[in-house]
Amino acid sequence: MITVGVLGAHGRMGSEACAAVEGAEDLELVASVDIGDDREALRAADVVVDFTHPSAVADNLRWCVDAGRHVVVGTSGVGHELLDEVRGRLQPGQGVLVVPNFGIGAVLMMRFAAQAARFFDSVEVVELHHPRKADAPSGTATRTAQMIAAARAEAGLGPGPDATTHDPDGARGATVDGIPVHAVRMAGLVAHQEVLLGTEGETFTIRHDSLHRSSFMPGVLLACRKVAEHPGLTVGLDAFLDLD
Ligand SMILES: NC(=O)C1=CN([C@@H]2O[C@H](COP(=O)(O)OP(=O)(O)OC[C@H]3O[C@@H](n4cnc5c(N)ncnc54)[C@H](OP(=O)(O)O)[C@@H]3O)[C@@H](O)[C@H]2O)C=CC1
Numbered sequence: 385m386i387t388v389g390v391l392g393a394h395g396r397m398g399s400e401a402c403a404a405v406e407g408a409e410d411l412e413l414v415a416s417v418d419i420g421d422d423r424e425a426l427r428a429a430d431v432v433v434d435f436t437h438p439s440a441v442a443d444n445l446r447w448c449v450d451a452g453r454h455v456v457v458g459t460s461g462v463g464h465e466l467l468d469e470v471r472g473r474l475q476p477g478q479g480v481l482v483v484p485n486f487g488i489g490a491v492l493m494m495r496f497a498a499q500a501a502r503f504f505d506s507v508e509v510v511e512l513h514h515p516r517k518a519d520a521p522s523g524t525a526t527r528t529a530q531m532i533a534a535a536r537a538e539a540g541l542g543p544g545p546d547a548t549t550h551d552p553d554g555a556r557g558a559t560v561d562g563i564p565v566h567a568v569r570m571a572g573l574v575a576h577q578e579v580l581l582g583t584e585g586e587t588f589t590i591r592h593d594s595l596h597r598s599s600f601m602p603g604v605l606l607a608c609r610k611v612a613e614h615p616g617l618t619v620g621l622d623a624f625l626d627l628d
């Protein structure tokens with residue numbers, strides 16, 4: 385039996401994760417912690433799962449690592465600096481898994497986007513989410529853009545063609561590692577993303593839709609089961625899936 389604690393337990397993802405853990409025969413939910421609660425309860429957990437807020441995740445992650453817990457981070461907004469710091473804080477045998485998106489389709493979308501990126505002149509990312517989301521661009525879009533940029537750099541490709549010289553309102557969107565990223569917030573949506581690729585006479589669109597937060601739960605449970613078997617810091621669920 386693997387014991388699990390959830391941070392952000394009252395939130396949209398945290399509550400879903402608590403229910404999923406409670407429904408799994410090989411996992412036991414031993415701590416449900418939300419804002420204002422004492423994190424000490426998490427010491428009873430082999431694995432702590434964080435679904436809190438981009439402004440809270442760094443402090444939580446430091447606390448969990450220093451408490452010697454294995455950690456699964458679902459919260460968005462974990463940047464390179466924090467990853468480097470965490471790597472240096474880890475104790476031998478301790479596993480931390482940071483997952484921009486637990487959906488299997490989203491993991492594949494990111495992979496396929498990176499695979500396709502070198503074959504097209506242009507590539508842009510459009511992420512679409514529910515309007516209660518705190519951060520933009522999404523963690524998934526950021527990770528996708530980073531993977532695309534790395535693949536293009538490896539192939540010796542730079543940014544896509546773009547004649548824009550006048551964009552006073554930022555209509556061309558943000559850029560992540562040089563890749564344009566656009567964020568839509570709209571009532572009725574959950575979590576969606578399109579990767580648009582184009583070259584002479586041809587376009588290619590990769591789209592993923594999470595229609596319900598249950599889509600993330602198989603990935604969350606897999607992460608809880610496997611994180612202790614992967615000591616060190618891992619980014620992305622890919623490493624825990626047999627994708628090749
Ligand atoms: N990796 C993935 O596959 C997915 C990741 N996410 C990410 O997960 C995060 C949470 O999303 P979501 O569940 O929709 O957000 P919610 O706002 O619904 O839930 C967050 C919960 O965490 C609580 N909280 C905030 N700060 C702390 C803290 N310091 N300690 C403990 N609890 C805290 C909030 O309390 P209060 O409301 O009182 O502030 C709230 O109950 C986001 O970063 C989101 O992007 C979401 C979906 C999938």
Ligand SMILES: O=C(O)C1=N[C@H](C(=O)O)C[C@H](O)C1
Binds near residue numbers: 460514517518574575
């Ligand atoms: O806030 C959300 O809802 C989601 N957040 C994650 C992100 O920022 O990528 C994952 C998914 O997109 C849902």
